[in-house]
Amino acid sequence: MRVLEHLKPKSVFSYFEDLCGIPHGSRNVKAVSDYCVSFAKEHGLEWMQDDAYNVIIIKPATAGYEKAPAVMLQGHLDMVCEKDMALTDLDMAMTPLDIAIDGDYIYAKGTTLGGDDGIAVACMLAVLASNDLSHPRIEAVFTTDEEIGMLGAAAIDLSPLQAKLLINMDSEEEGIFLTSCAGGVTASINLPVAYEETGKTPVEITIDGLQGGHSGIEIDKGRGNANMLMGRLLNHMKQVDFRLAELKGGLKDNAIPLSCRAVIMTDDVEAVQQAVQEYEQVLRHEYRTSDPNVSVHAAVLETGSCALDADSTKRAVSLLTNVPNGVQTMSMDLVGLVETSLNLGILELTQQGLFLSFAVRSSVSSAKQAVLERLESIAELLGGTVELFGDYPAWEFKKDSRLREIMMQTYRDLYGKEPEIQAIHAGLECGIFSGKVEGLDCISLGPDMMNVHTSKERLSISSTARTWDLVVETLKRLKDF
Numbered sequence: 001m002r003v004l005e006h007l008k009p010k011s012v013f014s015y016f017e018d019l020c021g022i023p024h025g026s027r028n029v030k031a032v033s034d035y036c037v038s039f040a041k042e043h044g045l046e047w048m049q050d051d052a053y054n055v056i057i058i059k060p061a062t063a064g065y066e067k068a069p070a071v072m073l074q075g076h077l078d079m080v081c082e083k084d085m086a087l088t089d090l091d092m093a094m095t096p097l098d099i100a101i102d103g104d105y106i107y108a109k110g111t112t113l114g115g116d117d118g119i120a121v122a123c124m125l126a127v128l129a130s131n132d133l134s135h136p137r138i139e140a141v142f143t144t145d146e147e148i149g150m151l152g153a154a155a156i157d158l159s160p161l162q163a164k165l166l167i168n169m170d171s172e173e174e175g176i177f178l179t180s181c182a183g184g185v186t187a188s189i190n191l192p193v194a195y196e197e198t199g200k201t202p203v204e205i206t207i208d209g210l211q212g213g214h215s216g217i218e219i220d221k222g223r224g225n226a227n228m229l230m231g232r233l234l235n236h237m238k239q240v241d242f243r244l245a246e247l248k249g250g251l252k253d254n255a256i257p258l259s260c261r262a263v264i265m266t267d268d269v270e271a272v273q274q275a276v277q278e279y280e281q282v283l284r285h286e287y288r289t290s291d292p293n294v295s296v297h298a299a300v301l302e303t304g305s306c307a308l309d310a311d312s313t314k315r316a317v318s319l320l321t322n323v324p325n326g327v328q329t330m331s332m333d334l335v336g337l338v339e340t341s342l343n344l345g346i347l348e349l350t351q352q353g354l355f356l357s358f359a360v361r362s363s364v365s366s367a368k369q370a371v372l373e374r375l376e377s378i379a380e381l382l383g384g385t386v387e388l389f390g391d392y393p394a395w396e397f398k399k400d401s402r403l404r405e406i407m408m409q410t411y412r413d414l415y416g417k418e419p420e421i422q423a424i425h426a427g428l429e430c431g432i433f434s435g436k437v438e439g440l441d442c443i444s445l446g447p448d449m450m451n452v453h454t455s456k457e458r459l460s461i462s463s464t465a466r467t468w469d470l471v472v473e474t475l476k477r478l479k480d481f
Contacts, residue, residue, distance in 0.1 A: 003099050004106065007461055009468050011129060016106075016122035021096040024114065025081035026148045028093055029053050032077045036125075036142050043129060052144055052155040053077070059128050059138040068136035068479050072163035073127065073471075074429065075120025075170060076146035076153075083111040084455040105450070105458040115449045115459035117146065120169030123468055127475070135475040139163045146170075146429060147453075150392065153429040158436045165403050165478070166437075167471065168430050171446035174463040175411070178444035179404060180334065180423035181431045182216060182361040183368055183394030186253050187342070187375055191319055191354040191384035193312035198243050200265035202304030203272050205233065207249075207283075208259035209293035215254045215343035215359045216426035220327055224291045226250065226260035227347040227356075229283065231320025233296070234262065237275045242266040243307035244316055246349060253345035253359040260347065265307040273298045308349075315382045316354045320347075322378050323356065329367060331423070333397045338425040340367040342375075353384075361425060363394045392427055393435030395442060402481065403441045410474050415466070445470070 004013040024032035033053035040047035046058040055077075061068060081092040088110030090098065097108040107113055124140045127133060139161045144152030171178050210224045227249040234244070242264040249260025266272055280296035287294050308316060325344050331337035339362060346357035358375065362368035376386045398404070404421075411419045430442045447463035450456070 003101065009126065009465055011126040012122050012464065012468055015125040016118055017099065019118045019121060020099050020108070020114065023093055023095065024077060024079055025092055026078040026145050029077050029144045033142070033144065036077070039125060045128060048160065050156060052152050054144055054152045054156040055142040056161070057128055057140045057142070059140070061137045062134050065134060065136045065479050069165055069481050070137035070139055070161070070163040071135070071475065071478060072139045072141055072161065072166040073124045074141040074143065074166060074168045074433070075117040075124055076143045076429065077121060078145050078147050079114030079116070079118060080112055080147050080453040082453060082455055087455070104461050106461060107458050111455055112453060113457040113459055115457060116172060116452045117170045119447060119459060119464055123169060123471060126468070127471070133472055133475065134479070136478050137162065143429060149390070150427060150429050150432055153432040154392070158433065164437065164439055164441060166430065166433060166440055166442040167474070168428070168442060168444040169446050169467070169471070170428065171444045172449040172452055174446070174448045174460070174467055175417070176420045176422050177404065177407065178424055178428070179401070179421055180337070180363050180397040181395040181428040182363045182425050183365060183392055183431055184359060184361040184427050185368065185372070185391040186389040187358045187360050187372055188387045188389065189319070189323070189356040189375060189379045189384050190387070191316060191379070191382060193316065193349070193353050194309050195306050195351070196309045197305050198265040198307050199305060200243065200267050200307070201269055202245060202301040203264050203266060203269055204299045204301050205230070205262045205264065205276060206259065206297050207233070207294070209295040210258045210291045212256045212258040214426070215256050215345060216341070216361055217424070218256065219341045219343060219425065220338050222290045223256055224283070224287050224294060225325055225344060226257040227344045228320070228325045230260040230262055231317065233276070233279050234317045235321040236279060237272065238317065240266060240268050240271045240275065242272065242313070243310065244313045244349065245304060245307035247347060247354070248349065249347040250345045253343065253357040255345055256343060257345060257347070263301065263304060265304065269300055316349070319354065319356070319378065319382050319384065324371065324374060328371060331363065333399070334421070334423050337363070337423045339363050340371060341425065342371055363396055363423060363425070365394055365396070368394070393431050395428060395431040395434045397423060398441060401441050401443070404443050406477055406481070407443055407445070407470070407474050410477060411470055414469060414473060
């Protein structure tokens with residue numbers, strides 16, 4: 001007997017259990033992609049599969065809906081594979097998930113469940129398989145490798161499709177409709193430098209104990225960025241004669257760096273140590289709420305002689321002092337939403353130069369461009385250059401979204417309460433799709449999930465049923481769109 005066989009809606013949970021039986025972590029999606037193709041063939045539906053293993057399945061409109069606008073349903077096929085080593089040695093690349101039920105929740109024993117975004121895929125398959133639902137033309141888009149950079153969405157060709165309406169089912173809280181997301185780009189500054197022998201004493205300076213966090217979702221928490229704080233300290237010590245020898249902080253541009261390490265060469269060790277002690281007290285006061293464990297230390301090293309020359313040191317410190325970081329603007333449309341931000345996530349001094357890598361985000365394309373132009377201007381003034389990587393578009397808030405209005409009214413009618421409209425300061429596939437399809441009207445929703453992307457991940461059964469009802473009723477009401 002299948003584990004989820006008694007759950008309703010029966011078809012949704014049946015397809016979800018099928019997916020749990022197919023290993024489908026990011027970069028391991030061929031089998032689950034082929035499963036979708038086999039499904040389409042079995043049901044006599046038009047389908048397409050590309051080299052990235054994205055799949056598109058098209059179902060014609062039902063009787064009476066021929067003139068209604070086509071609707072794109074979208075979710076991604078890949079899941080994050082994490083496990084609790086103390087509970088299981090399951091090979092998630094080769095072995096099906098060991099799923100179980102605990103009250104209102106489905107979970108996988110010792111591993112992630114893949115509710116994000118497997119339940120969206122299951123709902124889409126259930127719509128495509130049904131002979132009882134009323135709906136316009138359905139264009140179901142199954143993307144791949146979303147969890148590692150939305151690679152499938154970036155690669156997919158949507159030109160064969162007709163839909164200007166998109167229902168994405170990759171949200172994680174029932175009753176919350178996502179209506180906007182940030183676009184983003186990685187901006188890297190490279191500042192050429194020159195080295196020389198100094199004969200001075202090397203002093204290591206470290207800043208650590210910071211909380212860090214996600215540079216999009218948690219950029220508004222006011223947490224300290226170790227790279228920026230190091231630049232501030234070095235600028236604070238400009239009255240001390242020193243040369244910068246080493247500098248390194250952060251591992252990922254989309255993570256607020258927890259620590260940063262510098263080595264400077266100086267003849268005035270005592271002045272440096274005094275400045276560091278004073279700076280630590282300043283930071284402990286300023287960040288007493290967000291980063292109460294911040295610490296700054298200075299230690300004399302035994303060896304070291306080569307460092308940047310005076311001009312390179314001055315330009316490097318000036319760059320770190322003047323580049324923007326953190327929240328730049330807040331949304332005028334959605335209260336509490338960060339509109340534009342950037343995060344100096346990676347900082348490294350090499351023989352070739354000083355390297356800075358920023359994650360730049362904005363839900364308004366022109367605002368993102370303004371930040372990039374500012375970085376380019378600062379870098380150019382100091383003799384540096386800027387390179388851009390992985391640019392993806394924003395999903396801008398649409399004030400006159402008819403799809404949102406219909407879905408909100410449907411939610412009110414079904415559940416007697418008001419849904420919550422939110423936006424996210426991070427990238428979603430809706431942003432990439434909006435960049436590919438002019439005038440696309442999007443909304444993102446989903447059932448309640450807990451501890452997503454951890455071995456304690458949970459998917460609510462009752463919430464899934466309500467989300468299914470919402471999607472089905474919305475499709476029905478699109479007849480008179």
